[in-house]
Amino acid sequence: MPLTLLPQDNLPRIIHAAPIGICITNAEGRFEMVNPAYCDFYGYAEQELLGQHFTLVVPEAERARLTEQHRAFIHGEADQECREEHEVRCKNGERRTILAEASRLVDAQGEVKKVTYVVDITRQNALQRRLAFLASHDELTGLLNRRAGMSRLDEEIRRGQRYGTLLSVAIIDLDHFKRINDRHGHAVGDEVLCETAALMRQELRASDALVRLGGEEFLVILPGVDRPRALEAIERLRRLIELTPMGQPGLALTLSAGVANWQAGESSHLLLERADKVLYRAKARGRNLALMT
Ligand SMILES: Nc1nc2c(ncn2[C@@H]2O[C@H](COP(=O)(O)OP(=O)(O)OP(=O)(O)O)[C@@H](O)[C@H]2O)c(=O)[nH]1
Numbered sequence: 698m699p700l701t702l703l704p705q706d707n708l709p710r711i712i713h714a715a716p717i718g719i720c721i722t723n724a725e726g727r728f729e730m731v732n733p734a735y736c737d738f739y740g741y742a743e744q745e746l747l748g749q750h751f752t753l754v755v756p757e758a759e760r761a762r763l764t765e766q767h768r769a770f771i772h773g774e775a776d777q778e779c780r781e782e783h784e785v786r787c788k789n790g791e792r793r794t795i796l797a798e799a800s801r802l803v804d805a806q807g808e809v810k811k812v813t814y815v816v817d818i819t820r821q822n823a824l825q826r827r828l829a830f831l832a833s834h835d836e837l838t839g840l841l842n843r844r845a846g847m848s849r850l851d852e853e854i855r856r857g858q859r860y861g862t863l864l865s866v867a868i869i870d871l872d873h874f875k876r877i878n879d880r881h882g883h884a885v886g887d888e889v890l891c892e893t894a895a896l897m898r899q900e901l902r903a904s905d906a907l908v909r910l911g912g913e914e915f916l917v918i919l920p921g922v923d924r925p926r927a928l929e930a931i932e933r934l935r936r937l938i939e940l941t942p943m944g945q946p947g948l949a950l951t952l953s954a955g956v957a958n959w960q961a962g963e964s965s966h967l968l969l970e971r972a973d974k975v976l977y978r979a980k981a982r983g984r985n986l987a988l989m990t
Pocket of ligand 1: 980
C-alpha cells in the first residue's frame with residue numbers, strides 16, 4: 698500500500714498526542730512549547746511552564762552544568778546527538794529519572810531552538826539498580842554474596858602480591874544454628890541472621906569486607922591486618938555476638954571462627970582451606986571460639 702504523507706497541519710496534533718514528553722526551549726533555555734505528556738509527567742499546567750527556565754525541573758546541583766550544556770547545544774558546539782539520563786524534580790517534589798534526547802531546530806525566523814524528548818525511566822532504573830545489587834549481594838542480609846566476596850578476596854590477594862600488603866581472613870560459622878530454627882522457627886532464624894550480619898558489619902572497619910558465604914557461614918576479609926590484630930578483631934566479634942540478645946528473649950547465639958593470615962604466593966582457595974580447617978578445630982573444641990592457624 699502506498700504511503701500517504703500527512704498534511705503539515707497535522708504535525709501540532711501529533712506532538713500534542715505524543716505519549717512521550719516533548720518541549721521546545723529557546724536560546725535562553727526558556728520553555729516555548731510543552732506537550733500534554735510533558736506537563737503530565739512533571740505535574741505542571743502548560744501555563745506554569747511556558748516562559749520558565751527549563752532548570753525549574755532540574756535538581757539544583759545540576760542546574761549550572763545543564764544550563765551550559767544547553768547553551769553549547771544551541772550554539773552548535775556540543776554533540777548534536779544529545780542523549781542523557783537525568784534526575785529531575787516534579788512539581789510535587791518527587792524525584793524521577795528521565796532519558797532525554799534532543800534535536801536542534803531552526804525556526805522560520807532563523808532562531809535556533811532545542812527540542813527535547815523525554816521518556817520516564819524511573820522504574821527501569823530502580824529495577825536495574827536492584828538487579829545489579831542482587832547480583833553481588835545476599836538478599837536476606839544485604840551482605841556481599843559468595844561470588845562478590847570471592848572476587849573481592851582475589852582482588853585483595855592481587856594487591857598483596859603486588860604491594861606486599863598484609864591480608865587476613867576469617868571464616869565464621871554460627872553455632873548450633875539448626876537448633877534456633879528448630880526451636881524458634883525459620884522466620885526467627887532469618888531475623889537472627891540479619892541481626893548478626895548487621896552487628897558484625899557495624900563492628901568491622903569500612904575497609905573490611907563481610908561476606909555471607911551461604912547459610913550461617915560468613916567470611917571476613919581484613920586487608921592490611923596482621924595475624925594478632927586479625928584474631929583480636931574476630932575475638933571482638935565473638936564476644937559481641939555472645940553478649941548481644943538477638944531475635945527473641947532468651948535466645949543465645951555464639952559463633953566459631955577460623956582465622957588465617959595470607960602468605961605471599963598463596964591462592965584464595967588454599968587460604969580459605971586453612972581458615973576452614975582451623976574453624977573445624979574450634980567447633981571440635983566445643984564452639985564459641987576463635988582460633989588462628
Ligand atoms: N533461618 C534460616 N536458616 C538457615 C538459612 N540458611 C541455612 N540455614 C540453616 O542453618 C542450619 C545449619 O545447620 P548445620 O550446618 O547443621 O550447623 P549448626 O546447626 O549451626 O551446627 P554447627 O555449625 O555444627 O555448630 C540448617 O538448619 C539450615 O537450614 C537461612 O537463610 N535462614
